[in-house]
Every structure is written in structure tokens, then in C-alpha cells.
Amino acid sequence: MKIAVFGSGGVGGYFGGRLALAGEDVTFIARGAHLAAINESGLRVDSIGGDFIVHPAKATDSPQSIGTVDLIILATKAWQLDSAIEQMKPLVGENTMILPLLNGMEHMDTLLSAFKRNHVLGGLCRISSFVAAPRHIRHVGVPPFIAFGELDNSKSARVDSLREMLTKINGITVDIPVDINTAMWEKFIFISGTSGVGAFTRRTIGEFRANPKTRAMLVNALEETTAVARARGVLLAESFVADTMQRIDKTQPDVMASMQKDMMEGRPSELNEQTGAVIRMGRAVGVPTPTHEVIYANLLPLENKARGL
Numbered sequence: 055m056k057i058a059v060f061g062s063g064g065v066g067g068y069f070g071g072r073l074a075l076a077g078e079d080v081t082f083i084a085r086g087a088h089l090a091a092i093n094e095s096g097l098r099v100d101s102i103g104g105d106f107i108v109h110p111a112k113a114t115d116s117p118q119s120i121g122t123v124d125l126i127i128l129a130t131k132a133w134q135l136d137s138a139i140e141q142m143k144p145l146v147g148e149n150t151m152i153l154p155l156l157n158g159m160e161h162m163d164t165l166l167s168a169f170k171r172n173h174v175l176g177g178l179c180r181i182s183s184f185v186a187a188p189r190h191i192r193h194v195g196v197p198p199f200i201a202f203g204e205l206d207n208s209k210s211a212r213v214d215s216l217r218e219m220l221t222k223i224n225g226i227t228v229d230i231p232v233d234i235n236t237a238m239w240e241k242f243i244f245i246s247g248t249s250g251v252g253a254f255t256r257r258t259i260g261e262f263r264a265n266p267k268t269r270a271m272l273v274n275a276l277e278e279t280t281a282v283a284r285a286r287g288v289l290l291a292e293s294f295v296a297d298t299m300q301r302i303d304k305t306q307p308d309v310m311a312s313m314q315k316d317m318m319e320g321r322p323s324e325l326n327e328q329t330g331a332v333i334r335m336g337r338a339v340g341v342p343t344p345t346h347e348v349i350y351a352n353l354l355p356l357e358n359k360a361r362g363l
């Protein structure tokens with residue numbers, strides 16, 4: 055399968071690297087020092103599931119040079135989506151699948167307005183990984199998990215072929231949910247809560263879940279986003295927040311979300327696409343989101359500083 059990976063950081067670098075190692079025709083879309091290092095020395099992934107190097111690795115900052123592909127793995131930061139869409143267009147042929155692995159929910163509407171519906175799958179992943187240095191990805195926590203499906207939840211040969219390709223890779227759990235939209239919302243509720251509280255407290259997940267005050271903040275954040283999802287017609291179990299907290303309590307204690315890491319290191323983050331998105335969607339359906347509003351108001355000055363505003 056001919057694959058282009060947009061966003062060759064922690065998520066795209068890991069999953070794209072595993073696919074390349076398995077013999078798939080993978081091209082990484084990268085830039086700057088990361089691109090130069092990949093082209094010179096290959097892609098290095100240090101993982102809790104086993105280290106590996108893809109060398110030689112195909113990488114370019116000129117997507118149009120690739121031609122049409124069978125699959126685009128979209129793993130950029132959510133705020134980079136508009137730029138990525140313009141670069142993706144020359145790669146999209148009649149049968150191209152776009153698999154988004156972004157954090158958030160609003161990106162789905164953006165993708166469906168830019169491409170025909172038949173090109174876009176629903177998708178999500180779980181992993182804790184990041185770029186440690188040019189060409190060097192570190193997977194430090196969370197067993198790799200990827201889920202996807204047709205937006206109408208129908209069975210299809212292309213989803214089956216994608217599942218077959220990914221399940222051949224050791225160490226990755228692959229799932230085709232009964233309802234991909236619900237699964238994406240479940241991920242969004244989890245990540246927007248842990249990212250927001252993590253960035254607000256500047257503490258690891260183990261630390262803020264153990265502190266009664268910040269644990270309460272986290273539960274409130276999860277409940278608010280769950281209420282937004284239900285108001286939008288998403289079917290979530292009554293026990294969803296309690297079940298999510300159980301999962302959080304089992305998460306490796308030193309984990310930090312990527313949004314939190316970006317903010318703590320002074321880089322632009324997904325604050326607008328995660329916390330801001332909860333607030334916007336809440337207002338649209340009349341659901342108050344006071345916890346997210348407090349988090350957003352406190353973090354916005356840091357975000358603006360990172361963006362030079």
C-alpha cells in the first residue's frame with residue numbers, strides 16, 4: 055500500500071515507522087532538521103515495545119512530488135490542519151483514504167468540507183510518544199492503539215484491508231468500533247480533560263489525579279464534555295465518566311499529554327482545538343463548560359506568548 059504520513063512526530067513517526075518497517079511503501083512528510091536527519095540516517099524509534107530504525111526512510115517536504123497515494127495518515131497538530139489540507143490535495147486520487155489521528159473533533163467537519171465524504175474515515179489512536187531529536191521518536195507510555203471505520207459505520211473492503219495491514223504489526227492493538235463517532239468522542243473527552251488539567255497544573259497524570267482538588271477539576275472537565283457530546287446526540291454510557299476515571303487511574307503515572315508538553319516548553323499548542331473546542335461546542339448546544347473556561351482563560355496568555363501574539 056502506498057502511504058503518505060502527514061505529521062511525522064510522535065504519532066505519525068511511530069505508526070508510519072511501524073508500517074515502513076513492515077514493508078509498506080511509506081513516505082514521511084517532514085521539514086527542516088527532522089527531514090534532513092531522516093533522509094541522512096533514517097527514522098529511529100525508541101519504544102517500550104522494542105526499539106527499531108527504518109533506514110533508508112523516504113521523506114520529503116514536497117508532497118506533490120509523491121503523486122496519488124492509497125492512504126494518508128493525518129497526524130499533524132490540529133492547528134496545522136488547514137496547511138496540511140492544501141498540501142494533501144495533490145495526493146488524493148479516486149480511491150485515496152484519509153485516516154485522521156488528530157486530537158479533537160472539529161477537524162472532521164473541516165476535512166469533510168475539503169474532500170469528498172468517501173475519502174474520509176473516522177479515526178483515533180492512543181499512544182504517548184514525541185520527537186526527542188531530529189529523526190528520533192520516543193514512545194514512552196500507553197500501549198499503541200488505533201481505531202478507525204467508515205463514518206456511517208458500514209462494513210467495507212477498504213477498512214478490512216486497512217485492519218489486515220495493521221494487525222500484522224506486533225504490538226499495535228487495532229479496533230473497528232461499532233460506532234466510530236462515539237469512539238472519537240470518548241477519546242476527545244479523555245484527552246481534552248487530561249490535557250487541560252495537566253497543562254493547568256503542570257503536573258503528571260499521576261500527580262493531578264492523586265490530588266483531591268485537581269482530581270475534582272478533572273472529573274468536572276470530563277462531565278462537561280460528556281454533557282456536550284450527549285447534547286449533540288452522541289450515545290455514551292451512564293457510567294462513562296466513572297469508567298474513564300478508572301482508565302486514568304490505571305495510566306502510567308509519569309504520562310503528560312502532548313498539549314501539556316507543548317505549553318510547558320513554550321511551543322504553540324492545541325489549546326484552541328481541545329479546550330477551546332469544548333467551550334465553542336458547549337455554547338452551540340447550550341451546555342455550560344465553566345471548568346474548561348477557567349482552564350482556557352488561565353492558559354491563553356501562555357498560548358499567545360508561544361505564538362508571538
